[in-house]
Amino acid sequence: MSVRARILVPVLILVLIGDVLISWLALRDSHHEIEEVYDAQLAQSARLLQGVLRQRAQGENDWERLYQAFDDAMSRVGDGEAAHPYETRLTFQVWRTSGELLVRSAEAPVLEFPPTTLGSHDLMENGRDWCAFLLADPQQGLLIWVGERDDIRQDLIQRIVRHTLWPTLIGVPLLAALIWLTIGWGFKPLRAMTQAIRGHNTDTLQPLQLRPLPVDLAPMQTALNGLLGQIDTLLERERRFIADAAHELRTPLAILRIHAQNAQHAGTAQQREEALEFLVSGVDRATRIGSQLLTMARIEPHLNNPDIRAVELTALVREELAELTPLALEKEVELVLDGDLDCEIRTDPVALAIALQNLVTNALNFSPPGSEVRVRVRPQASGAVYISVVDSGPGIDEAAYARLFERFYSQGNANGAGLGLAIVEMIVGKIGSSLKLYNLPQGGLCAELRLNQR
Amino acid sequence: MRLLLVEDDRALGLGIRVALSAEGYTLDWLQDGVGAQHALRSETFDLLLLDLGLPRLDGLTLLQQLRADQHDLPVLILTARDGTAERIAGLDAGADDYLIKPFDVDELKARVRALLRRSQGRAQPLIEHAGVSLDPATQQVSYQGHEVVVTPMEYQLLHQLMVRPGKVVTRERLSRALYGWQDRVESNTLEVLIHNLRKKLCTELIRTVRGVGYVVELRP
Numbered sequence: 001m002s003v004r005a006r007i008l009v010p011v012l013i014l015v016l017i018g019d020v021l022i023s024w025l026a027l028r029d030s031h032h033e034i035e036e037v038y039d040a041q042l043a044q045s046a047r048l049l050q051g052v053l054r055q056r057a058q059g060e061n062d063w064e065r066l067y068q069a070f071d072d073a074m075s076r077v078g079d080g081e082a083a084h085p086y087e088t089r090l091t092f093q094v095w096r097t098s099g100e101l102l103v104r105s106a107e108a109p110v111l112e113f114p115p116t117t118l119g120s121h122d123l124m125e126n127g128r129d130w131c132a133f134l135l136a137d138p139q140q141g142l143l144i145w146v147g148e149r150d151d152i153r154q155d156l157i158q159r160i161v162r163h164t165l166w167p168t169l170i171g172v173p174l175l176a177a178l179i180w181l182t183i184g185w186g187f188k189p190l191r192a193m194t195q196a197i198r199g200h201n202t203d204t205l206q207p208l209q210l211r212p213l214p215v216d217l218a219p220m221q222t223a224l225n226g227l228l229g230q231i232d233t234l235l236e237r238e239r240r241f242i243a244d245a246a247h248e249l250r251t252p253l254a255i256l257r258i259h260a261q262n263a264q265h266a267g268t269a270q271q272r273e274e275a276l277e278f279l280v281s282g283v284d285r286a287t288r289i290g291s292q293l294l295t296m297a298r299i300e301p302h303l304n305n306p307d308i309r310a311v312e313l314t315a316l317v318r319e320e321l322a323e324l325t326p327l328a329l330e331k332e333v334e335l336v337l338d339g340d341l342d343c344e345i346r347t348d349p350v351a352l353a354i355a356l357q358n359l360v361t362n363a364l365n366f367s368p369p370g371s372e373v374r375v376r377v378r379p380q381a382s383g384a385v386y387i388s389v390v391d392s393g394p395g396i397d398e399a400a401y402a403r404l405f406e407r408f409y410s411q412g413n414a415n416g417a418g419l420g421l422a423i424v425e426m427i428v429g430k431i432g433s434s435l436k437l438y439n440l441p442q443g444g445l446c447a448e449l450r451l452n453q454r
Numbered sequence: 455m456r457l458l459l460v461e462d463d464r465a466l467g468l469g470i471r472v473a474l475s476a477e478g479y480t481l482d483w484l485q486d487g488v489g490a491q492h493a494l495r496s497e498t499f500d501l502l503l504l505d506l507g508l509p510r511l512d513g514l515t516l517l518q519q520l521r522a523d524q525h526d527l528p529v530l531i532l533t534a535r536d537g538t539a540e541r542i543a544g545l546d547a548g549a550d551d552y553l554i555k556p557f558d559v560d561e562l563k564a565r566v567r568a569l570l571r572r573s574q575g576r577a578q579p580l581i582e583h584a585g586v587s588l589d590p591a592t593q594q595v596s597y598q599g600h601e602v603v604v605t606p607m608e609y610q611l612l613h614q615l616m617v618r619p620g621k622v623v624t625r626e627r628l629s630r631a632l633y634g635w636q637d638r639v640e641s642n643t644l645e646v647l648i649h650n651l652r653k654k655l656c657t658e659l660i661r662t663v664r665g666v667g668y669v670v671e672l673r674p
Binding site: 247248250251253254255256257258259261262265267271274275278281282285397 | 463465466468469470472473476509532534535536554555556557558559560
């Protein structure tokens, strides 16, 4: 259901109900008022009759002449030129106070004796309703009665009322059409916005700049632009990631290809064996790069909304070390955890675990067999915690320090994917911690992670 | 032929060394830019295989410095940077050719041969002089139309002498070209190789310049 219809239907229903209600009230009131006017007319006619009767000469009893005059004036309505459509045909009769009937117009109801109610009253005679007015004239000893047929009066009233209903009948559909057009006009900015949004695709994610922009659409544009911005950033990151991955997979692929071809061209079985060994370790390396790229792709969006919570640090470190124990056994390196103190810190456990995994894996990969890799958890009074990973490998080349954190730089290590430290650095920056790498005087490397209390 | 490979990735460097050594080239391999810079200033090479993303000194900078030093050594760039702009930058910095990883080993070998041929001022793939004909692609030698079987070392030595007829090649240069830095060389190995070549081809082809080196006569 369109918004236009959602607005129009209730509005029309309300207009219709309101219109019917108002019309009904107006009809009821006007019906009543018109009745009053006709009643007043009856009263007036009765007084007129009374006035005329007073004017007759003392003792004059020529009722026939009077009857003719009244009948002409009151009953012959609608004849002649100067007639009014709403004139009513009045009937009359006059009694002596004693009840003797003096005059009665032809159409007047035949009553045995005059009605008892003075003033306006209704009466029924011979199955007909009458509206009447009875005026007493004690001075002359007369009862003057003027009346009209109720059905005729009602006919007239209905004609009058029907005329007042016409504008309502024509007005409602006209109003509906106008409301429909007005709503459409009101929706014009919304349609313009739709058009503008339709013009966008993933290649053109510029923010919307609608002008003029109605006040109530401004928040929508702001929200939409925020969303567009996020999508743009996301797409840009994806694009960069794919480009990086495609670019950086070239070296491992080159390694695979050259050793594969060397195996093909090998002159001796030993040369072929050597080349195949390189090929296998090249495949392993490419696999590691693949999985680290995936880790990177997964952790990057996660880091934008880090899930910071209270973490039992020693427990987390112990769990990660347990996972790396098979690698340590394979490398014949002993993995040691220093620090049994329970310490809690607010940080992102998933990100921290990945950072730790990478640092310890690096340490294991660079450690000679028979040596040990020591992981130490040291809480500080300030609330910060140091986690250090110490190995007895060759350490780092100070000159290449800056390049260590570059993606795909592996210090010439044939097994490294060159992403480990890049991932750690990415994580460290986002969870408010810092990483320091330094060679130890006795040889080996210390990777020190400082976690700040969040 | 003595080639210098500058490549920081160990696994790739090993692969290239195996592939090119099988062709009989002497391959010296360095893993960083600064080391390569020193080697290029003090030693003579016939061709440089250069990776661009190097530790300590970027490959492109190294190349620009090499050309600024008036070094006209042929340079083949081996890189993962595949953008057109990057290829143009590499060639404009003075590279003679540009090969994008991953590359076909046979293509690498062919490009190395082509670059060496051009640097020796030849357009013909075969090296021919005084009835001796060398095919660098197959490392086959023929004398007066008949194929002569030579060892890879003998081929390399003959190649060194044949590309510059009439020019004396010093003993030092020859032994460097044949062995590079890697292997210890017996002092009389060169003489043995020269002796074998004279026996297989003809005695007059290679003349000894006492105390200096050897030369292939321009007009025997």
